[in-house]
Amino acid sequence: MAYRIIETCTACGLCLPECPIDAISPGDPIFVIDDTCCDFEDCLAVCPVNAIVLLDEAK
Ligand code: SF4
Ligand code: SF4
Structure with a gap:
């Protein structure tokens, strides 16, 4: 799993x-x-527009 x-x-x-x-x-x-x-998901909480999503969800 990875994020994009x-x-x-x-x-x-x-x-x-x-x-x-x-x-x-x-x-x-x-x-x-x-x-x-x-x-690690450290990045998710700081994004003000929730633009960081799981790769699977972004397809
Ligand atoms: S902090 Fe975000 S970009 Fe970095 S490894 Fe973790 S999920 Fe991936
Ligand atoms: S808007 Fe873009 S640059 Fe800012 S925290 Fe979210 S993903 Fe990162």
Whole structure:
């Protein structure tokens, strides 16, 4: 299981420092989560627009 960031991301950057393995990076136009994401879920709580979702739910 892994998470990804959907289109509602506002690129606020709040999630960036929360990921313990640096799986999040600034993208254009929205932030992206790479394949190393492994469910620490530290990033989920800080996203003001709930743009971080389980990969399965994003399909
Ligand atoms: S779920 Fe965990 S590993 Fe994946 S991007 Fe968020 S904090 Fe990083
Ligand atoms: S906290 Fe949410 S809105 Fe902000 S950059 Fe991360 S995914 Fe995008």
